[in-house]
Amino acid sequence: MQTRIKIVVIICSIVVMSMFGFCFALVPLYSTFCKITGINTALRVNEFESQMDQTRTIRLELIANNNANLPWIFYPLKATVLVHPGALNKIIFFAKNNSKKSMTIQAIPSFAPLNAAYYFHKIQCFCFEQQTLKPGETKYMPVIFRIDSRIPYDLSTISLAYTLFDVTQKVARTAT
Amino acid sequence: MTQNHKSMLALISRWLFTTNHKDIGTLYLILSGIMFFIGGIMAMMIRIQLYRPGITFIDPNFYNQLVTLHGLIMIFGAIMPAFVGLANWMIPLMIGAPDMALPRLNNWSFWILPFAFLILLSTLFLPGAAPNFGWTMYTPLSTTYGPPSTDFLIAAIHLLGISSIIGAINIIATIINLRTPSMTYMKMPLFVWSWFITAFLLIIAMPVLAGVVTMMLFDRHFGTSFFNAAGGGDPVLYQHLFWFFGHPEVYIMILPGFGIISEIIPTFSRKKIFGYTFMVLAIASIAFLSFIVWAHHMFTTGMALSAQIIFMYTTMLIAVPTGVKVFNWVATLFRGAITFETPMLFAIAFVILFSIGGFSGLMLAVVPADYQYQDTYFVVAHFHYVLVTGALFSIMAAIYYWLPKWTGHYYNETLGQLHFWITVVAVNVTFFPMHFLGLAGMPRRIADYPLQYTDFNQIISIGAFVLGLAQIIFLYNIIRTIFYGKKATSRVWEGAQGLEWSIASPAPYHTFQT
Structure with missing residues (x-):
């Protein structure tokens, strides 16, 4: 060549x-x-307006999903709640590990419409940390939140979905 | 061993071990022709299914497999090998080189292909479904939910990639090193220029495709989570990586066509190409832009607004160099002594119909409009206009244009014109109504549709059947020309310019030997 x-x-x-x-x-x-x-x-607005606005009511629809046939029972205690912007609210999800081994999950939230996430201020959430349940163990998992009172008027119904992902193996891998 | 056996073996080993650029070019073109008819039969089956609403002909899963394989076969099997075949045949002749720079690799890059397509097509006959997620192979359809045959597809894509990359390196090495001494870069024919730039696109884009299908393989079998949300990956990342390859790929399928049209129009206008330098610059800038527009394929994935706007503007920018090319072709025609032989008819149809495809591309580039058009038949109409009346028409024009040089015979002009007119009418009957279906909201990739879409679908199906049958005339005309026909002169066309016309017709086995 x-x-x-x-x-x-x-x-x-x-x-x-x-x-x-x-x-x-x-x-x-x-x-x-x-x-x-x-x-x-989804960067959060830095300052937060928490003046309660009782003239407005927002319908919050809660959805619970399991990713890829996760053998857990997972649902919200109430599928729909009505909340006032600015008020402090608490919602509870129920979870049960239906498998025969101890499992760790991570919940991932998703909002529809997407921009609702900007006005949704979570103070406590089971999605902040991973949850480990033994076989057959049950747990009531709370979310405490406020909705920014500057939320636009067209956002009158918000869907909040949590999907549980199995991270048992990943946790085991990082632990060793 | 009888005499018959010996000559049979000699024939097989001639084609199997050939390192001659003309032989390899012929092999590429034959393979491309076979794949074109296989992909065409799939298209016909799709159109039979869509002739009436309801699951009338094949079940939806098989329909999805047909749509997937039709796309893959036509892109990687028909269009790309045809262009590589033309490059093999014509580039050495046009630049006065005795052969390609790397003849052995050239042989290898061809002979990988039949095996790749054997692997790909075997999925249709193996137990379980063939790949059924569309040619874009989106995850998780191809990872979590992909049938076992997806691994065959991945292997085939790897082989196709290796073949294309070797072919591209060969073309670059040939053009850089083997030009006849007096041929400077800015004197190269435009077909050579277009392939020079396409070859660079190939060596930059194809490894990305190889990488992304490798990740897919890892996700499927080795427990990684590149595209799996449950493991911290992101399915949208697949789309980013795929289209980073995918958009240059669509220009790989059209730039050599630009080159061909830039050869044919001057010949039959009996004028020099208008604005040669600008034609070269336009190809180069289209090639550059192809790397910064990929996200326009995924406007609806929930991208940030700022990103959508940037990609909208870069996409619309492509219209500028493309417009320059169209204007220059028209300017070449202006006041030319034009005759309408078959290659010229295809070239003019290319300019007009490819522009329609370009305009619908501009419509798709507009973000708010794209939200409406995304995944409808409007997109199907758009890419069939640029790929059928664009890439495929340029290949047909090239075959008619250079066939006398290859075979030493003129093709039958009457049959050629008949083929052109049936094709150009049928292609519009087939693909133009798809625009309306898309605007009316008919989605892509469905095996069944609501009643209100019936009329247009029947028109499309009838157009498609005519289009398919017309290609038999093309095939017959080519085969006939190999054996019979008026003897071609070495110049072939009255207005032809360039080195390839200075050698005898048919082109001798060895040319420009030093």
Whole structure:
């Protein structure tokens, strides 16, 4: 092979290898980029307006999901609650580990509409930490929250869904 | 061993071990033709299913498999190998090189392909479903819910990627090193320029596809969670990575077509191409822009508004260099001594119909409009206009244009024109009503639809059947030309310019030997 051709082949091969590596590097790069620029993170409003507004009532619909056939029973005690903006509220979810082994879960919240998250201020939530239940064990898990009284008028109904993810293996791995 | 056996073996080993760029170009084109008809049969089955509402012909799961494989086969099996085949045949002839720079690798990069497609198509006949999640292979459909055959798909994609990358390196090495001494970069024919830039897109984009399907494989079998939310991953990350490959990929499928059209229009207008430098710059800037627009495929994934706006603007920016190209083609036609042979007819149809595809692309680029069009038949109409009347028409134009040089015979002009007119009418009957269906809200990738969409779907199906049948004329005309037909002169076309027309027709097995 001519030297000049060899050089082209070597340079191109380096490009190919580095692009293959770059694809894997993008996994952490994307999250770093989003963190730095603040894109796609539901940043909370810093100051919080907690003046109670009894003239308004917001309908909060609670949804409980299990990810990927998680053998847990999980539901809210009340599927719908009516709350005033600014008032302190408490809702309770019930969870039971129906499997034959001790399991750890992490709950991930999701709001619909998405921008409701900006006005939803959680003081205590079972989603703040992982929950471990022994086989057959049950637990009542509370969420204490306020809704910002500056919440726009078009947000009269909010759906809040929690999905339970099984993190037992992940916890075991980091522990060892 | 009888004489027959010996000659049979000689024939097989000639094609199996060939390092001649013309042989390999022919092999690529034959493979592409086979894949085009296989993908076409799948399209016909899809259109039979959609002729009437209701599950009339095939069950929905098999329908999904057909949609997936139709996409993969047409993209990786028909369009890309056809362009690589044309590159193999024409680039050495156009730049006065005796062969490609790396002939052995060239042989390898072709012979990987039949095996890759064997693996891919075997999924249809294995127990369980073939890949059924669309050619975009979105997670978790392809990871958590993917059928076992997804692993075959991943293997096939890896092989296709290796083949494309080797082919691209070969083209770059050839163009940089083997040009005839007097041919500077800015004297290269536009087809060579377009392939030079496409080859760079290939070596940058294909490894990303290889990486992303590798992650998919890891998620499926090795317990990683790149795309699995339960393990801290993100399914949307898959879309980001896939489209970072995917958008350059769609330009890989159109830039060589731009090059072909830029060869054909000057020949039949008997004029030089208008604004050569701008044509080169336009290709280069389209190639650059292709890397910063990927998120327009995923406006509805809940991206930040600022990101949506940035991607909308970069996407709309692509219209500028593309517009430059269209204007320059039209300016080349202006006051030319135009004749309408079949390649020219396809080239003019390309300019008009590809522009329609470009306009619907602009409509899709507008974020608020895209929320409405996302995942409807409008998108199907858009990408079929750019891929069928764009990429495929340019390939057909190229085949008619260079066939006399390859075979030494003129094709039958009457049959060629017949093929063109049936195709150009049928293609519009097939794909234009899809715009209306999409605007009316018919989603993509459904095996059944509500009654109100029936009329347009029947028109589309009829157009599709005619379009499919018309390609038999094309196939017959090509095969006929190989054996019969008027002897072609070495110049072939009266207005043809360039080195490839200075050698005899058919092109001798060895050319520009030093």
